[in-house]
Amino acid sequence: MHRPEDQPAPSIRHRRHLRNTAITITLGVVMFTAGATGLTPTGASTPHTPASASSTTGPPRGIEALRARVKRLPKDPVSWADLAMALVQQARTTADQATYAQAEKALRHSLTLQPTGNLHAEIGMGALAAARHQFRDALTWARNAVATSPATPAAYGVLADAHTQLGQYEEAENAVQKMADLRPDSASLARASYTFELRGDTGRAKTLMERALRAAGTPGERAFAHTHLSSLALDSGDAATALRQAQTGLAIAPRDTGLLEARAKARAAAGDSGQAVADYTAAIAAAPLPQYLLGLGELQQSLGRQDQADAQYAVLRAQETLRRAAGTPADVDAILFEADHGDPRQAVTMAETAVRERPFIAVHDAYAWALHRVGRDGEALAEAEKALALGTRSALFHYHRGAIYQALGDATAAQRDLGQALATAPSFHPLHAPAAREAIRRIDGTP
Numbered sequence: 001m002h003r004p005e006d007q008p009a010p011s012i013r014h015r016r017h018l019r020n021t022a023i024t025i026t027l028g029v030v031m032f033t034a035g036a037t038g039l040t041p042t043g044a045s046t047p048h049t050p051a052s053a054s055s056t057t058g059p060p061r062g063i064e065a066l067r068a069r070v071k072r073l074p075k076d077p078v079s080w081a082d083l084a085m086a087l088v089q090q091a092r093t094t095a096d097q098a099t100y101a102q103a104e105k106a107l108r109h110s111l112t113l114q115p116t117g118n119l120h121a122e123i124g125m126g127a128l129a130a131a132r133h134q135f136r137d138a139l140t141w142a143r144n145a146v147a148t149s150p151a152t153p154a155a156y157g158v159l160a161d162a163h164t165q166l167g168q169y170e171e172a173e174n175a176v177q178k179m180a181d182l183r184p185d186s187a188s189l190a191r192a193s194y195t196f197e198l199r200g201d202t203g204r205a206k207t208l209m210e211r212a213l214r215a216a217g218t219p220g221e222r223a224f225a226h227t228h229l230s231s232l233a234l235d236s237g238d239a240a241t242a243l244r245q246a247q248t249g250l251a252i253a254p255r256d257t258g259l260l261e262a263r264a265k266a267r268a269a270a271g272d273s274g275q276a277v278a279d280y281t282a283a284i285a286a287a288p289l290p291q292y293l294l295g296l297g298e299l300q301q302s303l304g305r306q307d308q309a310d311a312q313y314a315v316l317r318a319q320e321t322l323r324r325a326a327g328t329p330a331d332v333d334a335i336l337f338e339a340d341h342g343d344p345r346q347a348v349t350m351a352e353t354a355v356r357e358r359p360f361i362a363v364h365d366a367y368a369w370a371l372h373r374v375g376r377d378g379e380a381l382a383e384a385e386k387a388l389a390l391g392t393r394s395a396l397f398h399y400h401r402g403a404i405y406q407a408l409g410d411a412t413a414a415q416r417d418l419g420q421a422l423a424t425a426p427s428f429h430p431l432h433a434p435a436a437r438e439a440i441r442r443i444d445g446t447p
Helices: 013-020 029-034 061-072 077-094 097-113 119-131 135-148 153-165 169-182 186-198 202-215 219-234 239-252 257-269 273-286 290-302 306-326 332-341 344-357 361-373 377-387 395-407 411-424 432-444
Strands: none
Touching: 061 077, 077 097, 077 119, 097 119, 119 135, 119 153, 135 153, 153 169, 153 186, 169 186, 186 202, 186 219, 202 219, 219 239, 219 257, 239 257, 257 273, 257 290, 273 290, 290 306, 290 332, 306 332, 332 344, 332 361, 344 361, 361 377, 361 395, 377 395, 395 411, 395 432, 411 432
């Protein structure tokens, strides 16, 4: 048996024909709402949310060592870039804009010390821009890094992430293929897995993520792989496997917030709502990120605990106020939250801006849902079609399109999409899965 590193690099190009097929296999929706593949361009791993693979409430010990290093070597551009990357990693855990600002300052200093050919800083600037959802800037820095060092796999990782989020999927595939050709390690294999997941080939995605797990060289990389294997299982309706993968990952990284969220979702799908609430609460205590707050709020709402749900929603509204003040684009979670629990008209405005900056399939889906919520269902259907254009099989995406078809009076198409959502993952959402069942009952005319 070959070791993972002895196996051939995964071929992305031969799958491009999936672009025009009707293959529909489930996709981890949370991965989409997070915004990127979850891998830093240096190969360090983070959960599928913007959190580190070993989330803590304080700065990672490595940051202090890197700060000490730049004090010893104040004119070393690589040391400043390395410090910046560690700060980006920390900021992804907390979504702390001040930490992102510190990272940018360190990177700018590195570039001052070495204005040209500064590969570490160019990759770092790309990672920082992607973390801030400034994907066009990320693309520019990634291209600079590739020009500086065409044989550096990490540069192609930044490039792939930027192309993906800009809706440039063929270009992203090329970048992932190049990265894997150069070095089929855990980082490149995980990105390859995500590429197949986007195309709807979750069998291949699972195989590649298992290879990424075997190739993982750090606890963070292993935790990352377990997080996504859990998501792949859950989004295929296999809550037991999803729970097992999350548990295995948490044995490696007990405070990993992405794994806590994965376990919360698996437990909720299995009917263990009490433990699901506990896991969400633990994740929020470490990193109060929007997807955790929304997940817990909607779970509490589904359990009839509106006061507890409203407490989470209040925090989300406060975060949204800060986002608007900072002038940063809205993420998918913020759009969906506004559409379902706030002002749908505001959600449309947020989505219109977001999709111009980031025409990624999850943003098209959120835009579709916001348009549906204000009754603009003809426009909503066009956006929902874009969300599913790659052959992605996301239960949530299918539910959204099914509800839009129902509003347009196309009962046959609505029943098909709603049924597809439930067949894919019967417990795909604590509020929308029951709504899908009720909608099908109304279409069928059954009591």
